[in-house]
Amino acid sequence: MKKYDLSEKAILVGVNINNRDDFELSMQELFSLAVACNLKVVGRIDQNLRSVQPQYYVGTGKVDEIRLEIECHDADVVIINHEITPSQLRNLERALQIKVLDRTQLILEIFEQRARTREAKLQVEAAQLKYLLPRLIGSYDALGRQSGGVGTYNKGVGEKKLELDRRRVEHKIVELNRELDALSLERQTQRNKRMTSSLPSIALVGYTNAGKSTLLNAMVECYSKNESKKVFEKDMLFATLETSVRQIRLPDRKVFTLSDTVGFVSELPHDLIKAFRATLDEVKEADLLLHVIDYSNPNYKNQMQVTLDTLKEIGAEHVPLLNVYNKTEKTKHVFPEITGESVYISAKNRIGIEELVSCIKARAFKDYVECMMKVPYDEGKFLAYLNENAMILSSTYEEEWALIKLECHKMDFEQFHQYVVES
Ligand SMILES: Nc1nc2c(ncn2[C@@H]2O[C@H](COP(=O)(O)OP(=O)(O)OP(=O)(O)O)[C@@H](O)[C@H]2O)c(=O)[nH]1
Ligand SMILES: [Mg+2]
Incomplete structure (x- = not known):
């Protein structure tokens, strides 16, 4: 996917459905999201509507207004404050002749820019491909359905290519998920280790x-x-x-x-x-x-x-x-x-x-209890366990054992009750 830098200029577009009182705040948030994506916001167009318009998201007249705003600022990208449908995206890109990003894509872009670890990168890629899948068609419009024809064997070049690509993308998603599952298992093992330390x-x-x-x-x-x-x-x-x-x-x-x-x-x-x-x-x-x-x-x-x-x-x-x-x-x-x-x-x-x-x-720490334990020195392993898993409050060393005042988990307290001298 294309990267953005501060030299790229964006225009924000938002439809305020039924005068929502948090509309302004949500547009401000869109502004911050654009900045987080390294874009420079140069303009903003709002429209009050009862519902978003099916064809362009905004009304037809607004499309002309956006086009003017683009020309005026020489903008590179338009950002929509909602997730729009694949056909709205296609119609807008065709009408405005520049790249259109919706809120979802913008967030995905930010995540892509920020992902550092292999796991984060895979996670973002999987989400991007899932977003892309129903939108693939737009990219092949130009190839059209020239051959027209009857039956599936006679598909247009664009359609065939699209189907191939769609399958490739679906396959890639499966692969990514497989790799993510493996990483998730690794993470689970690490977490289990941490959890056994209670x-x-x-x-x-x-x-x-x-x-x-x-x-x-x-x-x-x-x-x-x-x-x-x-x-x-x-x-x-x-x-x-x-x-x-x-x-x-x-x-x-x-x-x-x-x-x-x-x-x-x-x-x-x-x-x-x-x-x-x-x-x-x-x-x-x-x-x-x-x-x-x-x-x-x-x-x-x-x-x-x-x-x-x-x-x-x-x-x-x-x-x-x-x-x-x-x-x-x-x-x-x-x-x-x-x-x-x-x-x-x-x-x-x-x-x-x-x-x-x-x-x-x-x-x-509500499941923790304070108690005194008497631990013979030859129980070195248990002493080490306590050091690792309990809060030692004080210890006194006698000839054959250590008297340890500690706070430990209720489960440990019950399991090692034989050592407890006072609670
Ligand atoms: N005035 C003020 N600013 C704060 C306070 N705590 C954090 N900030 C600022 O808020 C901004 C965001 O802080 P982060 O700790 O990065 O926020 P976060 O919740 O980790 O954000 P994400 O990682 O983006 O989800 C930074 O500029 C912080 O300096 C606070 O108590 N007072
Ligand atoms: Mg943070």
């Missing part, structure tokens, strides 16, 4: 640009010796595409894993969500989700709903959720504050991190 796993989820990566970095800065473990954060939609997992060790030696994940956006292409299912398994299998919200965004409520809907779509609606209202310093809300299932913080200014941690502890 550390609680916590995942950051939320709308794109809410501050998930900034919060992960804040936690790493506060609770990890190794600052090189920081991840990429930026004021740009879809800064993060790959899941990163970090170990966080709290001062009381409680340890958990924290994963940063890809952000969500309204109308995130369905195939893209499906393609990213392996990466998002991290979310589905977490013990706790931190729903990071850009509280300073006037559209934050809508964004929260999009996140909840997307979580449902990936099958993660059962995982306990803590609302983390971020960027609170930009609002009038007094913070840091904890209320019920919500905590108000500023990840960038590292304010409210301790409050957040206390909320995490109350939820992720």
Whole structure:
């Protein structure tokens, strides 16, 4: 697919159906998506309609207006604020004589530009091909159906080529999915390894640009010796595409894993969500989700709903959720504050991190018990296990055994009950 650079000029086109109050915000978001795709936005055309028009998405008169706008700015691409049908795309490209991208394609483009790991690249490619499949026909219009004729053996050149290509694309999708399944299995093995170490796993989820990566970095800065473990954060939609997992060790030696994940956006292409299912398994299998919200965004409520809907779509609606209202310093809300299932913080200014941690502890470590164990020195393996899997609070060494005050998972407590001297 064609790449874009800042020298390419884009015109945004949006239909406001029935005067939606969030129309302006959604056009602003389209602007940010275009910028994230490295395009320079030079113009914008809106139209109020009761429903989108079947032929061109906009009304016929608007098509002329868009054409004028293109000429006026010497634009290279038109971006539509919806997913349009294959025939609307074809009609618009023919009428305007330039490239037309819809919202879905734009998001796919951004993902393609950002994908770094093999898995992310394959996931994006699979989603792109699925998007392409019903749209293949447009590219072969020029070849036409010259031969006309009767029966399938007498198809036009264009049709035959199209069928061949369609089969090739379908085959490629199957191949990609096979490779993705293999990678997903690998990921599952890694996750299983992590899970047997019984550390609680916590995942950051939320709308794109809410501050998930900034919060992960804040936690790493506060609770990890190794600052090189920081991840990429930026004021740009879809800064993060790959899941990163970090170990966080709290001062009381409680340890958990924290994963940063890809952000969500309204109308995130369905195939893209499906393609990213392996990466998002991290979310589905977490013990706790931190729903990071850009509280300073006037559209934050809508964004929260999009996140909840997307979580449902990936099958993660059962995982306990803590609302983390971020960027609170930009609002009038007094913070840091904890209320019920919500905590108000500023990840960038590292304010409210301790409050957040206390909320995490109350939820992720509720199955932990404090006890005293007496472990003979010849049980070296068990001591090593405790070091790895329990929070050692203090230890005293006597002649034949160590007396260890610790906090461990309820399951470990029951399994190793013979060592417990006090609880
Ligand atoms: N004012 C303010 N800005 C913040 C805060 N937290 C994060 N940001 C900014 O918000 C922007 C996005 O932050 P990221 O951490 O990259 O957001 P993200 O949720 O990881 O975004 P994606 O990876 O794109 O989904 C950056 O410019 C951050 O500096 C905050 O508490 N206050
Ligand atoms: Mg991020």
